[in-house]
Amino acid sequence: MSSLNPVEPFDLIIFGGTGDLAMRKLLPAIYRRDEAGQLPDPSRIIGIARAPMEVSEFQQRLYSALNKYLGADPDETVWRRFSSRLSYLDLDVTDKTAQNWRGLHTLLEADANPVRAAYLSVSPRIYGAIASGLSANNLVTDDMRLVLEKPIGIDQDSANAINEAVGRYFNENQIFRIDHYLGKETVQNLLALRFGNAIFEPLWRREVIDHVQITVAEELGVGNRVEFYEHIGALKDMVQNHLLQLVCLVAMEPPVSLDVDAVRSEKIKVLKALKPISGADVLTQTVRGQYRAGAVDGVAVDGYEDELTEASNTETYVALKLEIENWRWSGTPFYLRTGKRLPEKRSEIVIRFKPVPHSIFSGLQPNGLRISLQPDEGVKLTTMVKEPGPGGFELEAKDLDLSFAEAFGGATYPDAYERLIIEVLRGNPTLFMHRDEVAWAWRFIDNITEGWQNEGQKVEKYFAGSWGPHGASNLLDRDGRAWQADL
Numbered sequence: 001m002s003s004l005n006p007v008e009p010f011d012l013i014i015f016g017g018t019g020d021l022a023m024r025k026l027l028p029a030i031y032r033r034d035e036a037g038q039l040p041d042p043s044r045i046i047g048i049a050r051a052p053m054e055v056s057e058f059q060q061r062l063y064s065a066l067n068k069y070l071g072a073d074p075d076e077t078v079w080r081r082f083s084s085r086l087s088y089l090d091l092d093v094t095d096k097t098a099q100n101w102r103g104l105h106t107l108l109e110a111d112a113n114p115v116r117a118a119y120l121s122v123s124p125r126i127y128g129a130i131a132s133g134l135s136a137n138n139l140v141t142d143d144m145r146l147v148l149e150k151p152i153g154i155d156q157d158s159a160n161a162i163n164e165a166v167g168r169y170f171n172e173n174q175i176f177r178i179d180h181y182l183g184k185e186t187v188q189n190l191l192a193l194r195f196g197n198a199i200f201e202p203l204w205r206r207e208v209i210d211h212v213q214i215t216v217a218e219e220l221g222v223g224n225r226v227e228f229y230e231h232i233g234a235l236k237d238m239v240q241n242h243l244l245q246l247v248c249l250v251a252m253e254p255p256v257s258l259d260v261d262a263v264r265s266e267k268i269k270v271l272k273a274l275k276p277i278s279g280a281d282v283l284t285q286t287v288r289g290q291y292r293a294g295a296v297d298g299v300a301v302d303g304y305e306d307e308l309t310e311a312s313n314t315e316t317y318v319a320l321k322l323e324i325e326n327w328r329w330s331g332t333p334f335y336l337r338t339g340k341r342l343p344e345k346r347s348e349i350v351i352r353f354k355p356v357p358h359s360i361f362s363g364l365q366p367n368g369l370r371i372s373l374q375p376d377e378g379v380k381l382t383t384m385v386k387e388p389g390p391g392g393f394e395l396e397a398k399d400l401d402l403s404f405a406e407a408f409g410g411a412t413y414p415d416a417y418e419r420l421i422i423e424v425l426r427g428n429p430t431l432f433m434h435r436d437e438v439a440w441a442w443r444f445i446d447n448i449t450e451g452w453q454n455e456g457q458k459v460e461k462y463f464a465g466s467w468g469p470h471g472a473s474n475l476l477d478r479d480g481r482a483w484q485a486d487l
Protein backbone atom coordinates (compact mmCIF):
# COMPACT_ATOMS: atom_id res chain seq x y z
CA MET A 1 0.00 0.00 0.00
CA SER A 2 3.02 2.27 -0.05
CA SER A 3 2.43 5.53 -1.85
CA LEU A 4 5.83 4.99 -3.46
CA ASN A 5 4.66 2.14 -5.66
CA PRO A 6 4.58 3.57 -9.15
CA VAL A 7 1.49 3.50 -11.34
CA GLU A 8 1.93 2.16 -14.85
CA PRO A 9 0.46 4.07 -17.80
CA PHE A 10 -3.25 3.32 -17.91
CA ASP A 11 -6.46 3.66 -19.89
CA LEU A 12 -9.26 4.51 -17.48
CA ILE A 13 -12.78 4.38 -18.90
CA ILE A 14 -15.42 6.13 -16.81
CA PHE A 15 -18.97 5.04 -17.60
CA GLY A 16 -21.26 7.80 -16.38
CA GLY A 17 -18.45 10.24 -17.18
CA THR A 18 -20.65 13.34 -17.12
CA GLY A 19 -22.62 12.28 -14.03
CA ASP A 20 -22.62 13.90 -10.61
CA LEU A 21 -20.14 11.51 -8.96
CA ALA A 22 -17.69 11.71 -11.87
CA MET A 23 -17.72 15.50 -11.93
CA ARG A 24 -17.82 16.01 -8.17
CA LYS A 25 -15.44 13.31 -6.98
CA LEU A 26 -13.80 10.98 -9.52
CA LEU A 27 -12.38 13.36 -12.09
CA PRO A 28 -11.28 15.94 -9.49
CA ALA A 29 -9.55 13.09 -7.62
CA ILE A 30 -7.68 12.00 -10.76
CA TYR A 31 -6.80 15.61 -11.52
CA ARG A 32 -5.33 15.95 -8.04
CA ARG A 33 -3.15 12.91 -8.59
CA ASP A 34 -1.95 14.42 -11.87
CA GLU A 35 -1.20 17.62 -10.02
CA ALA A 36 0.86 15.55 -7.54
CA GLY A 37 2.82 14.16 -10.49
CA GLN A 38 1.54 10.64 -10.00
CA LEU A 39 0.00 9.98 -13.42
CA PRO A 40 2.47 8.56 -15.90
CA ASP A 41 2.36 9.52 -19.58
CA PRO A 42 0.72 8.56 -21.86
CA SER A 43 -2.19 7.62 -19.56
CA ARG A 44 -5.66 8.29 -20.93
CA ILE A 45 -9.06 8.96 -19.35
CA ILE A 46 -12.10 8.21 -21.44
CA GLY A 47 -15.44 9.64 -20.35
CA ILE A 48 -18.51 7.76 -21.58
CA ALA A 49 -22.15 8.79 -21.41
CA ARG A 50 -25.21 8.61 -23.62
CA ALA A 51 -25.35 12.17 -24.89
CA PRO A 52 -23.27 13.03 -27.96
CA MET A 53 -20.77 15.73 -27.11
CA GLU A 54 -17.50 17.10 -28.47
CA VAL A 55 -14.51 16.41 -26.27
CA SER A 56 -14.06 20.18 -25.94
CA GLU A 57 -17.44 20.43 -24.24
CA PHE A 58 -16.56 17.55 -21.90
CA GLN A 59 -13.33 19.36 -21.04
CA GLN A 60 -15.20 22.61 -20.50
CA ARG A 61 -17.69 20.96 -18.13
CA LEU A 62 -14.87 19.39 -16.22
CA TYR A 63 -12.99 22.67 -15.99
CA SER A 64 -16.04 24.26 -14.35
CA ALA A 65 -16.46 21.26 -12.05
CA LEU A 66 -12.83 21.48 -10.93
CA ASN A 67 -13.30 25.14 -10.21
CA LYS A 68 -16.44 24.42 -8.21
CA TYR A 69 -15.28 21.39 -6.23
CA LEU A 70 -11.62 22.23 -5.75
CA GLY A 71 -12.43 25.82 -4.95
CA ALA A 72 -10.17 27.47 -7.56
CA ASP A 73 -9.35 27.40 -11.24
CA PRO A 74 -7.04 24.51 -12.12
CA ASP A 75 -3.36 25.32 -12.49
CA GLU A 76 -2.68 26.13 -16.13
CA THR A 77 0.17 23.66 -16.69
CA VAL A 78 -1.52 20.81 -14.87
CA TRP A 79 -4.80 21.45 -16.67
CA ARG A 80 -3.07 21.42 -20.06
CA ARG A 81 -1.51 18.06 -19.26
CA PHE A 82 -4.66 16.63 -17.69
CA SER A 83 -7.06 17.79 -20.40
CA SER A 84 -4.83 16.29 -23.09
CA ARG A 85 -5.47 12.88 -21.49
CA LEU A 86 -9.24 13.23 -21.84
CA SER A 87 -11.45 11.71 -24.51
CA TYR A 88 -15.21 11.51 -24.65
CA LEU A 89 -17.47 8.98 -26.36
CA ASP A 90 -21.23 8.59 -26.44
CA LEU A 91 -22.34 5.03 -26.11
CA ASP A 92 -25.58 3.21 -25.41
CA VAL A 93 -24.25 0.50 -23.12
CA THR A 94 -27.35 -1.65 -23.45
CA ASP A 95 -26.63 -2.16 -27.16
CA LYS A 96 -23.89 -4.77 -27.52
CA THR A 97 -23.36 -4.44 -31.27
CA ALA A 98 -19.87 -3.86 -32.61
CA GLN A 99 -21.08 -0.76 -34.41
CA ASN A 100 -22.13 0.84 -31.14
CA TRP A 101 -18.85 -0.01 -29.39
CA ARG A 102 -16.60 0.73 -32.38
CA GLY A 103 -15.46 4.12 -31.12
CA LEU A 104 -14.27 2.70 -27.80
CA HIS A 105 -12.72 -0.29 -29.51
CA THR A 106 -10.75 1.89 -31.90
CA LEU A 107 -9.59 4.19 -29.15
CA LEU A 108 -8.51 1.42 -26.80
CA GLU A 109 -6.84 -0.79 -29.34
CA ALA A 110 -4.76 2.03 -30.81
CA ASP A 111 -1.77 2.58 -28.50
CA ALA A 112 -3.25 0.54 -25.65
CA ASN A 113 -1.61 1.29 -22.32
CA PRO A 114 -0.46 -1.57 -20.02
CA VAL A 115 -3.23 -1.04 -17.44
CA ARG A 116 -6.91 -0.97 -18.37
CA ALA A 117 -9.70 -0.14 -15.93
CA ALA A 118 -13.41 0.55 -16.33
CA TYR A 119 -15.14 2.57 -13.61
CA LEU A 120 -18.91 2.05 -13.53
CA SER A 121 -20.37 5.24 -12.11
CA VAL A 122 -23.84 4.44 -13.40
CA SER A 123 -26.97 2.73 -12.11
CA PRO A 124 -26.11 -0.76 -10.81
CA ARG A 125 -28.95 -2.05 -13.00
CA ILE A 126 -26.64 -1.74 -16.02
CA TYR A 127 -23.43 -3.09 -14.49
CA GLY A 128 -24.10 -6.48 -16.08
CA ALA A 129 -24.85 -4.94 -19.51
CA ILE A 130 -21.58 -2.99 -19.48
CA ALA A 131 -19.53 -6.02 -18.47
CA SER A 132 -21.22 -8.01 -21.21
CA GLY A 133 -20.73 -5.25 -23.83
CA LEU A 134 -17.02 -4.96 -22.98
CA SER A 135 -16.61 -8.70 -23.25
CA ALA A 136 -18.64 -9.13 -26.48
CA ASN A 137 -16.45 -6.49 -28.06
CA ASN A 138 -13.19 -8.11 -26.93
CA LEU A 139 -12.23 -5.24 -24.69
CA VAL A 140 -11.65 -7.25 -21.52
CA THR A 141 -7.94 -7.87 -21.08
CA ASP A 142 -6.60 -10.51 -18.66
CA ASP A 143 -5.88 -8.14 -15.83
CA MET A 144 -8.40 -5.44 -16.67
CA ARG A 145 -10.02 -3.96 -13.56
CA LEU A 146 -13.71 -3.32 -13.17
CA VAL A 147 -14.69 -0.78 -10.51
CA LEU A 148 -18.21 -0.91 -9.09
CA GLU A 149 -19.67 1.99 -7.17
CA LYS A 150 -22.05 1.36 -4.30
CA PRO A 151 -24.88 0.59 -3.85
CA ILE A 152 -24.32 -2.93 -5.12
CA GLY A 153 -28.03 -3.72 -5.41
CA ILE A 154 -30.85 -2.86 -3.05
CA ASP A 155 -30.96 -6.18 -1.20
CA GLN A 156 -29.10 -9.47 -1.07
CA ASP A 157 -30.85 -10.97 -4.10
CA SER A 158 -30.23 -8.02 -6.36
CA ALA A 159 -26.61 -7.79 -5.14
CA ASN A 160 -26.10 -11.46 -5.94
CA ALA A 161 -27.64 -10.96 -9.37
CA ILE A 162 -25.23 -8.06 -10.08
CA ASN A 163 -22.25 -10.02 -8.81
CA GLU A 164 -23.24 -13.02 -10.95
CA ALA A 165 -23.72 -10.81 -14.00
CA VAL A 166 -20.32 -9.12 -13.81
CA GLY A 167 -18.70 -12.36 -12.59
CA ARG A 168 -19.45 -13.95 -15.96
CA TYR A 169 -16.85 -11.73 -17.61
CA PHE A 170 -14.50 -10.74 -14.79
CA ASN A 171 -12.77 -12.80 -12.11
CA GLU A 172 -13.37 -11.79 -8.51
CA ASN A 173 -9.79 -10.45 -8.25
CA GLN A 174 -10.47 -8.08 -11.17
CA ILE A 175 -13.52 -6.55 -9.49
CA PHE A 176 -12.99 -3.53 -7.21
CA ARG A 177 -16.14 -2.72 -5.18
CA ILE A 178 -15.81 0.76 -3.78
CA ASP A 179 -16.78 1.81 -0.31
CA HIS A 180 -15.10 5.18 -0.19
CA TYR A 181 -14.93 5.10 3.62
CA LEU A 182 -12.19 2.48 3.27
CA GLY A 183 -10.10 5.10 1.47
CA LYS A 184 -10.31 7.61 4.30
CA GLU A 185 -7.07 8.20 6.14
CA THR A 186 -8.43 7.69 9.65
CA VAL A 187 -10.37 4.60 8.69
CA GLN A 188 -7.09 3.04 7.66
CA ASN A 189 -5.61 4.36 10.85
CA LEU A 190 -8.02 2.13 12.76
CA LEU A 191 -5.94 -0.81 11.59
CA ALA A 192 -2.77 1.00 12.62
CA LEU A 193 -4.18 1.89 16.02
CA ARG A 194 -5.42 -1.61 16.77
CA PHE A 195 -2.66 -3.72 15.29
CA GLY A 196 0.34 -1.40 15.41
CA ASN A 197 0.12 -0.81 19.17
CA ALA A 198 0.36 -3.43 21.86
CA ILE A 199 -1.58 -1.49 24.48
CA PHE A 200 -5.05 -1.65 22.96
CA GLU A 201 -5.45 -5.33 22.16
CA PRO A 202 -5.67 -6.57 25.79
CA LEU A 203 -8.45 -4.01 26.38
CA TRP A 204 -10.36 -4.75 23.21
CA ARG A 205 -12.94 -7.15 24.61
CA ARG A 206 -16.27 -7.54 26.30
CA GLU A 207 -14.85 -7.69 29.83
CA VAL A 208 -13.36 -4.19 29.55
CA ILE A 209 -15.48 -2.39 26.97
CA ASP A 210 -19.00 -1.43 28.00
CA HIS A 211 -20.22 -0.51 24.54
CA VAL A 212 -19.20 1.05 21.24
CA GLN A 213 -20.82 4.01 19.47
CA ILE A 214 -20.42 4.83 15.81
CA THR A 215 -21.73 8.15 14.52
CA VAL A 216 -21.71 9.39 10.95
CA ALA A 217 -23.45 12.76 11.00
CA GLU A 218 -23.96 15.00 7.99
CA GLU A 219 -25.04 18.60 7.78
CA LEU A 220 -26.16 18.29 4.20
CA GLY A 221 -29.64 17.21 3.23
CA VAL A 222 -30.55 14.95 0.37
CA GLY A 223 -30.31 17.82 -2.13
CA ASN A 224 -30.90 16.92 -5.75
CA ARG A 225 -30.64 13.16 -5.11
CA VAL A 226 -34.14 12.96 -3.72
CA GLU A 227 -35.44 10.62 -6.41
CA PHE A 228 -32.62 8.13 -5.81
CA TYR A 229 -32.89 8.55 -2.07
CA GLU A 230 -36.62 7.84 -1.98
CA HIS A 231 -35.81 4.27 -3.08
CA ILE A 232 -32.87 3.83 -0.80
CA GLY A 233 -33.03 5.60 2.56
CA ALA A 234 -30.27 5.96 5.14
CA LEU A 235 -30.17 2.29 6.12
CA LYS A 236 -29.18 1.15 2.63
CA ASP A 237 -27.28 4.29 1.66
CA MET A 238 -25.04 4.46 4.73
CA VAL A 239 -25.39 1.55 7.17
CA GLN A 240 -25.20 -1.36 4.71
CA ASN A 241 -21.79 -0.20 3.59
CA HIS A 242 -19.96 2.59 5.43
CA LEU A 243 -21.13 1.93 9.00
CA LEU A 244 -20.92 -1.84 8.77
CA GLN A 245 -17.41 -1.55 7.36
CA LEU A 246 -16.49 0.55 10.39
CA VAL A 247 -18.04 -2.08 12.65
CA CYS A 248 -15.89 -4.70 10.93
CA LEU A 249 -12.68 -2.74 11.43
CA VAL A 250 -13.42 -2.11 15.10
CA ALA A 251 -14.61 -5.62 15.89
CA MET A 252 -12.50 -7.93 13.74
CA GLU A 253 -9.86 -10.29 15.10
CA PRO A 254 -6.23 -9.44 14.29
CA PRO A 255 -5.56 -10.67 10.74
CA VAL A 256 -2.41 -12.74 10.23
CA SER A 257 -1.12 -10.19 7.72
CA LEU A 258 -2.23 -7.14 5.76
CA ASP A 259 -2.78 -9.43 2.82
CA VAL A 260 -6.12 -8.79 1.15
CA ASP A 261 -7.55 -12.25 1.87
CA ALA A 262 -6.45 -12.19 5.49
CA VAL A 263 -8.16 -8.86 6.18
CA ARG A 264 -11.30 -9.67 4.21
CA SER A 265 -11.84 -13.01 5.86
CA GLU A 266 -11.68 -11.44 9.34
CA LYS A 267 -14.19 -8.79 8.27
CA ILE A 268 -16.54 -11.40 6.89
CA LYS A 269 -16.42 -13.29 10.20
CA VAL A 270 -17.73 -10.17 11.95
CA LEU A 271 -20.58 -9.78 9.47
CA LYS A 272 -21.50 -13.43 9.92
CA ALA A 273 -21.55 -12.97 13.69
CA LEU A 274 -24.02 -10.06 13.66
CA LYS A 275 -27.13 -11.07 15.55
CA PRO A 276 -30.04 -10.60 13.14
CA ILE A 277 -32.49 -7.84 14.03
CA SER A 278 -35.75 -9.13 12.72
CA GLY A 279 -39.49 -9.26 13.37
CA ALA A 280 -40.72 -7.12 16.25
CA ASP A 281 -37.11 -6.59 17.48
CA VAL A 282 -36.83 -3.78 14.95
CA LEU A 283 -39.22 -1.77 17.12
CA THR A 284 -36.88 -1.81 20.09
CA GLN A 285 -33.49 -1.99 18.37
CA THR A 286 -33.85 0.40 15.45
CA VAL A 287 -35.01 3.99 15.03
CA ARG A 288 -35.95 5.62 11.75
CA GLY A 289 -36.02 9.38 11.45
CA GLN A 290 -36.76 11.95 8.79
CA TYR A 291 -35.82 15.63 8.94
CA ARG A 292 -38.44 18.31 8.92
CA ALA A 293 -37.74 21.96 8.15
CA GLY A 294 -35.36 23.61 10.59
CA ALA A 295 -32.08 25.47 10.65
CA VAL A 296 -28.55 24.22 10.16
CA ASP A 297 -25.75 26.63 11.10
CA GLY A 298 -28.32 29.35 11.51
CA VAL A 299 -29.63 28.94 7.95
CA ALA A 300 -33.25 27.89 7.44
CA VAL A 301 -33.58 24.68 5.44
CA ASP A 302 -36.51 22.71 4.03
CA GLY A 303 -37.69 19.39 5.33
CA TYR A 304 -37.17 16.18 3.35
CA GLU A 305 -40.82 15.95 2.37
CA ASP A 306 -40.78 19.53 1.07
CA GLU A 307 -38.72 18.26 -1.85
CA LEU A 308 -41.40 15.69 -2.72
CA THR A 309 -44.95 15.89 -3.98
CA GLU A 310 -46.35 13.37 -1.51
CA ALA A 311 -45.76 12.07 2.01
CA SER A 312 -42.82 9.71 2.42
CA ASN A 313 -41.78 7.06 4.91
CA THR A 314 -38.13 7.09 3.78
CA GLU A 315 -35.63 7.49 6.60
CA THR A 316 -32.93 10.15 6.41
CA TYR A 317 -31.70 9.06 9.84
CA VAL A 318 -31.23 5.67 11.37
CA ALA A 319 -30.00 4.49 14.73
CA LEU A 320 -29.64 0.90 15.80
CA LYS A 321 -28.28 -1.33 18.46
CA LEU A 322 -26.43 -4.34 17.18
CA GLU A 323 -24.84 -7.29 18.87
CA ILE A 324 -21.96 -9.42 17.73
CA GLU A 325 -22.29 -13.01 18.76
CA ASN A 326 -18.74 -14.17 19.37
CA TRP A 327 -16.41 -14.62 22.33
CA ARG A 328 -14.86 -11.19 22.06
CA TRP A 329 -18.04 -9.12 21.88
CA SER A 330 -20.97 -11.05 23.29
CA GLY A 331 -22.85 -8.71 25.65
CA THR A 332 -21.09 -5.53 24.42
CA PRO A 333 -23.55 -3.65 22.21
CA PHE A 334 -22.58 -1.48 19.25
CA TYR A 335 -24.83 1.56 18.79
CA LEU A 336 -24.84 3.04 15.31
CA ARG A 337 -26.39 6.26 14.09
CA THR A 338 -26.24 8.22 10.89
CA GLY A 339 -28.35 11.04 9.55
CA LYS A 340 -28.66 13.98 7.25
CA ARG A 341 -29.31 17.56 8.33
CA LEU A 342 -27.71 17.11 11.73
CA PRO A 343 -25.93 20.06 13.36
CA GLU A 344 -22.49 19.27 11.92
CA LYS A 345 -20.51 16.91 9.74
CA ARG A 346 -18.82 14.51 12.09
CA SER A 347 -17.86 10.86 11.91
CA GLU A 348 -16.48 9.17 14.96
CA ILE A 349 -16.15 5.96 16.85
CA VAL A 350 -16.37 6.00 20.63
CA ILE A 351 -15.19 3.06 22.69
CA ARG A 352 -16.73 3.35 26.14
CA PHE A 353 -14.87 1.41 28.81
CA LYS A 354 -16.45 -0.11 31.90
CA PRO A 355 -16.30 1.80 35.21
CA VAL A 356 -13.50 1.01 37.65
CA PRO A 357 -14.41 -2.09 39.67
CA HIS A 358 -14.25 -0.29 43.01
CA SER A 359 -14.31 3.48 43.23
CA ILE A 360 -12.39 5.32 45.94
CA PHE A 361 -13.24 8.70 44.38
CA SER A 362 -16.51 10.46 43.76
CA GLY A 363 -17.60 11.76 40.37
CA LEU A 364 -15.68 9.22 38.30
CA GLN A 365 -16.53 8.85 34.64
CA PRO A 366 -15.65 5.75 32.65
CA ASN A 367 -12.75 6.13 30.22
CA GLY A 368 -13.59 6.65 26.59
CA LEU A 369 -11.54 6.38 23.44
CA ARG A 370 -12.85 8.72 20.79
CA ILE A 371 -11.58 8.11 17.27
CA SER A 372 -12.50 11.04 15.03
CA LEU A 373 -12.67 10.09 11.38
CA GLN A 374 -13.70 13.47 10.01
CA PRO A 375 -13.43 16.38 9.87
CA ASP A 376 -10.68 16.65 12.54
CA GLU A 377 -8.86 13.36 12.37
CA GLY A 378 -7.46 12.26 15.69
CA VAL A 379 -7.70 10.08 18.75
CA LYS A 380 -8.65 11.16 22.26
CA LEU A 381 -8.52 9.10 25.39
CA THR A 382 -10.69 10.50 28.15
CA THR A 383 -8.86 10.00 31.40
CA MET A 384 -9.69 10.95 34.98
CA VAL A 385 -7.10 13.27 36.53
CA LYS A 386 -6.85 15.12 39.81
CA GLU A 387 -7.69 18.77 39.70
CA PRO A 388 -4.56 20.66 40.72
CA GLY A 389 -4.55 22.44 44.07
CA PRO A 390 -4.82 21.74 47.74
CA GLY A 391 -8.59 21.20 47.78
CA GLY A 392 -8.53 17.44 48.23
CA PHE A 393 -9.19 14.79 45.64
CA GLU A 394 -11.43 16.40 43.07
CA LEU A 395 -11.22 14.46 39.82
CA GLU A 396 -11.99 15.69 36.38
CA ALA A 397 -12.13 14.03 32.95
CA LYS A 398 -9.43 15.31 30.59
CA ASP A 399 -8.37 14.12 27.18
CA LEU A 400 -5.07 12.66 26.11
CA ASP A 401 -5.34 14.23 22.71
CA LEU A 402 -3.64 13.10 19.52
CA SER A 403 -4.61 15.43 16.72
CA PHE A 404 -3.30 14.15 13.39
CA ALA A 405 -3.14 17.67 12.00
CA GLU A 406 -0.76 18.68 14.80
CA ALA A 407 1.17 15.42 14.85
CA PHE A 408 1.82 15.56 11.13
CA GLY A 409 2.47 19.27 10.88
CA GLY A 410 -0.81 20.30 9.31
CA ALA A 411 -0.51 17.78 6.47
CA THR A 412 -3.62 17.54 4.34
CA TYR A 413 -4.80 14.14 3.26
CA PRO A 414 -5.83 13.14 -0.21
CA ASP A 415 -9.53 12.59 -0.73
CA ALA A 416 -10.59 8.94 -0.31
CA TYR A 417 -11.25 8.66 -4.04
CA GLU A 418 -7.70 9.72 -4.89
CA ARG A 419 -6.30 6.87 -2.88
CA LEU A 420 -8.85 4.34 -4.11
CA ILE A 421 -8.43 5.14 -7.79
CA ILE A 422 -4.66 4.85 -7.47
CA GLU A 423 -5.07 1.47 -5.73
CA VAL A 424 -7.27 0.30 -8.61
CA LEU A 425 -4.61 1.35 -11.09
CA ARG A 426 -1.98 -0.46 -9.04
CA GLY A 427 -4.18 -3.54 -8.91
CA ASN A 428 -4.26 -3.65 -5.10
CA PRO A 429 -7.69 -4.84 -3.89
CA THR A 430 -7.07 -4.51 -0.12
CA LEU A 431 -9.30 -1.45 0.27
CA PHE A 432 -12.22 -2.89 -1.68
CA MET A 433 -15.08 -5.20 -0.78
CA HIS A 434 -15.30 -8.85 -1.65
CA ARG A 435 -18.66 -10.03 -2.96
CA ASP A 436 -19.18 -12.07 0.21
CA GLU A 437 -18.83 -8.95 2.36
CA VAL A 438 -21.51 -7.26 0.31
CA ALA A 439 -23.79 -10.30 0.52
CA TRP A 440 -23.41 -10.75 4.29
CA ALA A 441 -23.98 -7.06 4.92
CA TRP A 442 -27.18 -7.19 2.87
CA ARG A 443 -28.37 -10.20 4.79
CA PHE A 444 -28.23 -8.21 8.01
CA ILE A 445 -29.92 -5.19 6.41
CA ASP A 446 -32.63 -7.24 4.66
CA ASN A 447 -33.86 -8.54 8.00
CA ILE A 448 -34.30 -5.00 9.25
CA THR A 449 -36.12 -3.77 6.13
CA GLU A 450 -38.40 -6.77 6.26
CA GLY A 451 -39.08 -6.08 9.94
CA TRP A 452 -39.85 -2.44 9.18
CA GLN A 453 -42.34 -3.47 6.53
CA ASN A 454 -44.02 -6.18 8.58
CA GLU A 455 -44.20 -4.08 11.72
CA GLY A 456 -45.16 -0.93 9.80
CA GLN A 457 -42.38 1.03 11.49
CA LYS A 458 -42.80 4.70 10.71
CA VAL A 459 -40.18 7.41 10.49
CA GLU A 460 -40.03 9.77 13.44
CA LYS A 461 -39.63 13.42 12.44
CA TYR A 462 -36.71 15.47 13.75
CA PHE A 463 -35.89 19.11 13.18
CA ALA A 464 -33.15 19.81 10.68
CA GLY A 465 -30.19 20.99 12.74
CA SER A 466 -31.01 18.77 15.75
CA TRP A 467 -29.25 15.54 16.70
CA GLY A 468 -32.09 13.35 15.41
CA PRO A 469 -35.32 11.90 16.76
CA HIS A 470 -36.02 11.31 20.44
CA GLY A 471 -36.23 7.59 19.77
CA ALA A 472 -32.48 7.58 19.20
CA SER A 473 -31.80 8.90 22.71
CA ASN A 474 -34.32 6.46 24.15
CA LEU A 475 -32.51 3.59 22.44
CA LEU A 476 -29.52 4.14 24.74
CA ASP A 477 -31.48 5.53 27.65
CA ARG A 478 -33.27 2.21 28.04
CA ASP A 479 -29.89 0.55 28.54
CA GLY A 480 -28.80 3.21 31.05
CA ARG A 481 -26.43 4.77 28.50
CA ALA A 482 -26.28 7.97 26.47
CA TRP A 483 -24.80 9.05 23.16
CA GLN A 484 -21.38 10.55 23.72
CA ALA A 485 -21.98 14.25 24.27
CA ASP A 486 -22.96 15.85 21.00
CA LEU A 487 -20.25 18.47 20.95
Ligand code: BG6
Pocket residue numbers: 180218237238
Ligand atom coordinates in the same frame (compact mmCIF):
# COMPACT_ATOMS: atom_id res chain seq x y z
C1 BG6 B 1 -22.26 8.35 0.17
C2 BG6 B 1 -23.75 8.46 0.38
O1 BG6 B 1 -21.90 7.01 0.01
O2 BG6 B 1 -21.59 8.88 1.31
C3 BG6 B 1 -24.14 9.91 0.62
O3 BG6 B 1 -24.42 7.96 -0.76
C4 BG6 B 1 -23.33 10.50 1.74
O4 BG6 B 1 -25.54 10.00 0.91
C5 BG6 B 1 -21.84 10.26 1.54
O5 BG6 B 1 -23.59 11.90 1.78
C6 BG6 B 1 -21.04 10.69 2.75
O6 BG6 B 1 -19.67 10.62 2.46
P1 BG6 B 1 -18.60 11.52 3.21
O7 BG6 B 1 -17.29 11.09 2.64
O8 BG6 B 1 -18.95 12.94 2.89
O9 BG6 B 1 -18.75 11.20 4.66
